[in-house]
Amino acid sequence: MSETLSMDSVREADGPEQDLDLVVEQVETVADEVVAVTLRRADGEALPAWSPGAHLDVRLGPDIVRQYSLCGNPDDRDRWRIAVLREVNGRGGSERVHALRSGDAVAGRGPRNNFKLDPAPRYLFIAGGIGITPILAMITEAERAGARWQLLYGGRTRSSMAFREELSLEYPDRVTTHPEDESGLLDLREALGTPIVDTLVYCCGPEPLLAAVEAACVPWPENALRIERFTPKVIDPDVTSADTAIEVEFRASGITLRVAACSSILSAAEEAGLPVVSSCQEGICGTCETAVVEGEPDHRDSVLSPAEQASGEVMMICCSWAKSSRLVLDL
Amino acid sequence: MTAPTRSLPVGVPESDFDPYTDEALLDPWPGYRQLREAGPTVWLSKYEMFAMTRHSSVRRVLEDWQTFSSAYGVMMNDEMNKVLRGNTLCSDGEQHDAQRRVVIRPLRPLSLRALHDQITAEAEQLVDRLVAKGSFDAATELAHHLPLTVVSNLIGLPEDGREQMLVWASEMFNCFGPANERTVSAFPVLQQMVSYASTQAVRGKLKPGSWAEAIHDAADRGEISPEAVPVMMIDYMGPSLDTTIFAISSAVELFARHPDQWDLVRQDPSLVAGAVEEVIRLEAPIQDFSRYAVSDYDLDGVIVPAGSRAIVFYGAANRDEREYSDPDHFDIRRTARTHMSFGAGPHQCVGMNLARLEISALFMALAKRVRRFEVTSSQRALHNILRGFTQLEVSVS
Incomplete structure (x- = not known):
């Protein structure tokens, strides 16, 4: 086996x-x-x-x-x-x-x-500009492992695209380059329009490309898209920045606490004498899972899937925080 | 492959102690103490592996998964390390995290909350029945029921062959040991289990809506690789039975020997949760797994070279004098949940909260009905990895 x-x-x-x-x-x-x-x-x-x-x-x-x-x-x-x-x-x-x-x-x-190449029979690599750098090593590895792969590589002009020539010469059937001044932007609809079950998509490049690829990959299987961002994700200015103090209402206990930045909801609850259980305290074991009644969690655990995180129904209070200034928990 | 590629660095304490003899398995504590005293890690010359027995050493190895990899297997022999490759126990990094998210889903507290009433009711009925008989085998009649009926149903494997599961699960853990006779004779049995996982734990044969079926669903959604599905069945099949079963038998035996501690539980059943932790601290159902060092590691001054295998003895860490005062003493009011019986780090037991729920439910029920346990006959399991009783006849009053 x-x-x-x-x-x-x-x-x-x-x-x-x-x-x-x-x-x-x-x-x-x-x-x-x-x-x-x-x-x-x-x-x-x-x-x-x-x-x-x-x-x-x-x-x-x-x-x-x-x-x-x-x-x-x-x-x-x-x-x-x-x-x-x-x-x-x-x-x-x-x-x-x-x-x-x-x-x-x-x-x-x-x-x-933070951008590991997981084993897969097929890869679709998408690089924008200098985002080619991690992809370059991945291509060598995919080739060595005998995986099937394609590279879509976009840039402003031919001469701005590092390693373009070597890649096109060595893998003429696998590499498609799009200098913007000659052939426009990458055709993501063509490349990502139909999800392919055994393919992982690895993308690195400027934020607009990442956002476009993320949008195009919505119908793809969860986890199929792997992205590395060179610049931090743009945070919606309407929500509280991640590490400022938040207000947490523990509804079942009838207690509301102000939880200071750089502390944890779990430790605040423990200090207040609430019946919380925890174990690893780093978002791995899942023991401190708590239902969210109101507010938007800022998930930092490795227990919940992206879909579960997006639903915002539960959170791991040992390591996760809030995007909203206030959370109401069923605790 | 498990032997280090380089000669042993200077300054590594060595020992010819063999933790896998019948004598050591039945009474591992003096050997563990000797190893703890010898250093933060000790080279077991017989097996050419490192032994971690101090609490801090075990914790560090388990938490530093980048150095101490699970992807090369966590067993003490290469054969078995090949068989279980790619299941959640034997993987690292993103692949591990993705698989673990799937396996842990039904075992998270809010999912378990839905099982609480059912497990409590089953425990009450079972204990009612057994106490009425006056005497029973705690290792089978008491300990088997919840894992074998309730949990097996939730996992949802086909009824055909399920009766074998207890033998399979136990023999699977025997295969975790070094290549000794116990390991070798368990291999054919393990092959049956692996073959069952690939041929029977499949769509159409699994109970609809079960945990095992959810693994297939996750593969369909692309959350995990389809190739991982059969070995991931073993993530559920292997650890859900003996571990909990042995903990239950050890608990009964400890309470029989320490009636004063049982009196505390009877007087205040809210102490049950802490008592469960103390039982598994003293008698870790899984005594040891291992890791593979992918790079050199300085463990409190002793260099563990890249390419070595390190055995982490949970059972020894739990009795480390450096961590616990009077560590061999059974005291259910110790509140520290620092024991290593569920491991630590990214591979910490996914089923620990279910195990706690099952064991607590039984002892809550017993606390209402039993004043004293008296052991009339017992047989300890002689097992490479697991600790507990195969037979524990008790009379109750």
């Missing part, structure tokens, strides 16, 4: 996340305003193992830490590669990367992977 499971078919194990003293080996311009930077460990030792989708935190100044996807070859334990677009209206991180020269020391931390 184990043969039918595809556990081993893609690389999944990342080495332990750790602080790393790195040295720039090479800086190479790979597209308009995009440089690929190769990094080695300062002490010459092997780098931790990583899997496609992993990223590296790069410390570029006292308060400037940026995340960049690893886009080299995971089998090369001597060097890591990142590719960085100079962002004209950015916050200064990309400028500093572009100023790096061979031999410069760089402090980093990694690898961390």
Whole structure:
């Protein structure tokens, strides 16, 4: 039976996340305003193992830490590669990367992977602009695992699209590129119009592309779409920001509490002597599940499915918070 | 594969203690104490695996799933680690989280609330019947009923072959051990269970609306991979029986030996919940599983090298002098729920709240009707992993 499971078919194990003293080996311009930077460990030792989708935190100044996807070859334990677009209206991180020269020391931390490539018989990769970086490593891995895959790759112009030429030459049947000035935007309706059950969709790119892909994937199976955002999701300004104090009414107990930012609803309830039970306190075990009577939870657990989270009917009070300023719980 | 690829680093305490002999299985406590004292982790030279026996070591290994992976299996032999590959117990990361979300759905507190009255009523009727007889086998007549009737029905496997389930589940856990005779002789039985899961736990044969059918539904919706469905059946079939059954038998035996503690429960049944935790702290139904280190790990000064297998002894952690005062003493008023019997971290027992519900319901019912338990004859299970009784004749007054 184990043969039918595809556990081993893609690389999944990342080495332990750790602080790393790195040295720039090479800086190479790979597209308009995009440089690929190769990094080695300062002490010459092997780098931790990583899997496609992993990223590296790069410390570029006292308060400037940026995340960049690893886009080299995971089998090369001597060097890591990142590719960085100079962002004209950015916050200064990309400028500093572009100023790096061979031999410069760089402090980093990694690898961390929030965008893992799960085993699947088929993949549809969608990349916009510099979002190609995590996808690049995924393609190598999908190819190695013998999966079927397609890449839709969009960008402003041909010359702005990093790795476009290599990809088109190496995989002419699998890669479709859309420079916007020549062939317009990616045709998502064509690509995503019909859900395909055994396909995972991995998408990385600018927010408008992600939003469009999310919308197009609504009829797809839950979890089929995997997204990595380079910029934080735009929060609706009408709702309370996640970590400010909230008011929680425990309706069954007839108690209303103000729960301070950076604390937990669970601990507030415990302190008030309410009959709550909990175990892991990090949204894994499900023990503190509580029904929501009113208000909108801000889910941070791993117990509820996206659909259950969206319904807003229950929440894990150990780790989740509220998007509304007030919650009413059946407790 | 389980042997480290490099030679053992210097400074690792070694022991030739064998936790899987008949003698050690029947009375593991002195051996556990010896291992705890030897260091934060100890190399078991006979099995070429690390043993974690201190509470802090067990907790750290279970919580650091990135270093101590479950995807290479959590058993102490490679054969079994292959068989269960890809079930929820033996996976990591996103795949694990997606499968766990499906398996835990009916076991979450708000789903269990709907079962509360049914389980309480069943427990009351059963205890009524047994107490009227004056004596009964607590390991079978008392302990089997809720897991074997109520829970098996909820899981919804076809009636055909369900009678085998108890043997299968027990032998499955025997296969978790190192490659000893107990493990090897259990393998053919395990194969029957795996084959049942692939041929009988299928659409059309499962009870409509059951937990097992919900796994198929989740695969249809794309929440989990269809290939994972048969092994995920074992997520329900394996752990729902013996674990709870053995905990119930251990509880009766402890209360028979400690009538003062039983008196406390009888006087104040609200102590039942805490008493259940104390029973499973002292007598963890699952004594040990293992993890595979994917990278070097510094455990309080001892390096566990990448490529080693580490056995986490829940039963030993639960009696660590560093964590509990007078750890061998049965005291139902200890309030700390820090025991490791349900594990910790991402793989913490999905069924723990159901188990608590079943065991509490029985002892609430017993507290109303039984003043004293007297054990007239007993047989402890000789099992690689599980701890409890196969027979526990008691007379009650």
